[in-house]
Amino acid sequence: MVVKQNKIFSIETHRHANVYVIRGIEDCIATINITPGKIFCGELLLKSFFNDRIYELRVWNPFRSKLAAAVLNGIDSIGLLPGNKVLYLGASTGTTISHISDIVGTKGCIYGIEYSSSCAYQLFHLSSYRTNVIPIIEDARYPLRYKMLIPMVDVIIIDVSQKDQIEILAINSLFFLKNGGNVIVTLKSDSIDAISPEILFAKQVDKLRKFGFSLFEQITLEPYERNHMLIRGKLSDPVFLFNQLTRFTKLTN
Ligand SMILES: C[S@@+](CC[C@H](N)C(=O)[O-])C[C@H]1O[C@@H](n2cnc3c(N)ncnc32)[C@H](O)[C@@H]1O
Known part of the structure; x- marks a missing residue:
């Protein structure tokens, strides 16, 4: 599991509901993990701190979905x-x-x-x-x-x-x-x-x-x-x- 701090990437909401764009070294898309701490298929997990809450984002891989x-x-x-x-x-x-x-x-x-x-x-x-x-x-x-x-x-x-x-x-x-x-x-x-x-x-x-x-x-x-x-x-x-x-x-x- 790879966890990165939100200093090295920024998050934007996508036009699709509950889909996010992560802008960093390479842009990618992600969804907010509704089961924090659990990943499913080895996907990259990113943590973001916003309004005193921690959100986990699961990177959504276009080669697998x-x-x-x-x-x-x-x-x-x-x-x-x-x-x-x-x-x-x-x-x-x-x-x-x-x-x-x-x-x-x-x-x-x-x-x-x-x-x-x-x-x-x-x-x-x-x-x-x-x-x-x-x-x-x-x-x-x-x-x-x-x-x-x-x-x-x-x-x-x-x-x-x-x-x-x-x-x-x-x-x-x-x-x-x-x-x-x-x-x-x-x-x-x-x-x-x-x-x-x-x-x-x-x-x-x-x-x-x-x-x-x-x-x-x-x-x-x-x-x-x-x-x-x-x-x-x-x-x-x-x-x-x-x-x-x-x-x-x-x-x-
Ligand atoms: C290309 S894969 C689906 C991948 C999946 N949509 C994803 O993105 O994770 C096709 C799947 O459909 C299943 N499948 C094919 N024909 C089916 C049928 N008649 N009823 C139920 N499942 C079927 C296959 O067993 C296979 O797992």
């Missing part, structure tokens, strides 16, 4: 606010979730769906001291299996790197996303198809629109992640989504 890469690449909004309920599909070990947990704070909650039990082991450890993280070991393709555990949420984030991830997002949005709720989708071209990234991303964007999502932003995650893109949108018409999904199921059955 696609959301951090999008913030550093200048995304307009990540659609996350303190107190939000978030459904995270493809939680993995919980690196990004740990920072979202700082952002939404103790009044918010993150439900992390992960089907690999080896990844979920670390996620469970994270949830043992971060009470706003709820890990669920399940396949995100089958939301009925965990429907009883999750309320309606403000934001759904999906990072499963699967060919059918837009369908996975659509079915989970139908069950869990509030009207007008935000969605964040990360796309990795080589995990979806072997065609050129541009064509593939365009096809995925088209598919999102066909399910009734309005899209606000598309941002590349280069140079932090090769051939990756992050898309932010919202669900504007759940009835349309329902109709499209039933059509889709009929076609594929």
Whole structure:
């Protein structure tokens, strides 16, 4: 754990709620640690003294978190606010979730769906001291299996790197996303198809629109992640989504 005094860096608030910019030898972004003294994945921990209080900031690594890469690449909004309920599909070990947990704070909650039990082991450890993280070991393709555990949420984030991830997002949005709720989708071209990234991303964007999502932003995650893109949108018409999904199921059955 590396702790530096606030003499050698300055802190500014970012336009994204509860995200901070640390200006020092190298600028970086960070979130305020809601579990002081505990770090999760070897991240740099900085201490700052302000108004007689000590704040701990956990540096948010864009090479380990696609959301951090999008913030550093200048995304307009990540659609996350303190107190939000978030459904995270493809939680993995919980690196990004740990920072979202700082952002939404103790009044918010993150439900992390992960089907690999080896990844979920670390996620469970994270949830043992971060009470706003709820890990669920399940396949995100089958939301009925965990429907009883999750309320309606403000934001759904999906990072499963699967060919059918837009369908996975659509079915989970139908069950869990509030009207007008935000969605964040990360796309990795080589995990979806072997065609050129541009064509593939365009096809995925088209598919999102066909399910009734309005899209606000598309941002590349280069140079932090090769051939990756992050898309932010919202669900504007759940009835349309329902109709499209039933059509889709009929076609594929
Ligand atoms: C690229 S990693 C996610 C990394 C994570 N978002 C982060 O930033 O820390 C993708 C994860 O999705 C999980 N995954 C893939 N398909 C899934 C599915 N259908 N249901 C649940 N988890 C899935 C994989 O096991 C893997 O851990």
